[in-house]
Amino acid sequence: MSVETILVFGEADESGPSGLTLELLAAARDLATKAEVFVVGDGAAAASELGAHGASTVYSTGVLDGKLMGVHAAATLQAHLDSNPVDAVFFGQTPDGRDTAARLAVRLDQPVITNNVGAVIEDGALVVEEPVFGGTQNVFTAFRNEGPSLALFRPKSFEAEPTGSGAAEVVPVDFVDPGAAGSATVTGRHIEERSGPQLDDAEVVVSGGRGLGQPEAYEMVDELAGLLGAASGASRAIVDAGWVPYAKQVGQTGKVVKPNVYVACGISGATQHLVGMKGSKNIIAINKDPEAPIFGVADLGIVGDVHKVIPALIEALKAR
């Protein structure tokens, strides 16, 4: 038995659909006969790339001006699903994805399952896979509801894959006014400086943690990252401590990264962090505590003082 239609909650900006949207589209296409995308934004601009990744139809609301998206997206999606029923809606685990799925779950009175990294169809039901206890076990949960199954997936759970199809058909959708609950208004946007390689797609990531001892020591991490053409990241401990901005956080509550090489400097390897980086192809860890859990996942572990090893490494790289 197969599933007829899966709708992907698509996120897109001027540069096109997000990578996560394309990943979800690949999964939806694998599981269902038909994969559609619902874009709260300029879906028309994203239609050719979405089509090339296998979307049959792109529903496009146009850009939502100045309002926080979740409540508006959920009201509009509910009306849409009313006349265009689907078997499941896939959301990316993003702020807007979570807000929208949560509001939609209340409106439709349907369960939503979050934090998934995989999905299969078993006996006609959608079964999603969620890692627990820092990724040491996986829980497979089957939806047993009547109506659309709502599932949120973590980034990089699936590989985006073009099918070579043409542009998707674009169907415009009118926003539904959710009333006073949708009154949250965005009055300003602040972009923190983003230069050089980004965590999401860097070949190499160098991250620092509490073992650095003090905020100034993070400069070593940045310098090492610069020499390796890497993005710099951080553990939650030093983000919470205010040393570096949240945008650099790698882990369960931050970014999930899967670079070719991950260099962990002064990071003990709390499960919160391991979840975000242990999919890396190669892991190098430097930590002074030989018992640190990070050594359990490292391909090359250095038991030593980051304040000695990293400066020596920086000098050696500069000398080449």
Added chain:
Amino acid sequence: MTDDADSLTRSKIRTQLVSPIFGPRVELLSGQHRYSTLHQRVCEIFQLLIWISNNLGAESTTMKVVVCVKQIPDPALPGELDPSTNYLKRDDKLILDESDSYGVEMALQLVESAGGGEVSLVSMAPNGEVSGLRTALAMGAEDAVLVSDDALAGTDALGTARVLAAAISRMSPDLVLAGVESSDGYTGTVPEMIAGVLEMPSITFAKQIEIDGDTVKVQRQTEAGYDDVECATPALVSVTAGVVEPRYPSFKGIMAAKKKPLEELDLAALGIDSSVVGKNGARQETVRVTDAEERQAGEVIEDEGDAHEKIVEFLGELKIV
């Protein structure tokens, strides 16, 4: 009198506060009254004084913040699933989720900077657990409501939100705060669902909150930085971890917390049908639990002054340098 919303609200408050005892006094305030005797004059001054004291009180202490808190198994201990139900084991003592301590701290700071108000807690647990709530009361919250019922075991995010929303709606808050996600289930959807059930505006992922009259202004964390977002109260705001420094309960606070009101409610008291919670309400089934493929540890060496060479060599093999 102007017809802006603020003064309209105030005129409503006046009417509500004064009229049940002394009859409609709107005319008293708009100056269109005609009294002649001394007795009437004294009455009028007396009423005015009552109105002033009521209204001053209303403006400095009305802010009521409800904080959703979760009591979880200590994350420092290894977690385990109950093999018969596949639910997370919660038999041991539960503690206040660190993620929620930020919400509690934020609420206390907001009330302090508003010059008055009240912070109340709401929590849900199947087994009547209160130790985490006592911790938050010791930090400075006034009182707490715990929803506890055997039928709650296995409740999913939506069921949890329905229960918490029912408890919150009895408390008539101006602001509801919650952590973005718990440290055990981390679904990150319950706060927004609560707002959905209450049909309330909401702002998630707040790293800073400011109350300006009837407006809540939030710096909302985004992938690239942050957005300024605002909405009218009552509203729900979810708070990201690490944005404030949760205070340690003082000894005095811990002693005081033992005497603070802690109301325990079951589903019947909230008028919730047990079919929307627990396993049946969740409408999902754990079909299997598997061990994840273990990543093999590689070589671990002690640094003797030359470990950097080993790293360069390794990076060379991978053609990074």
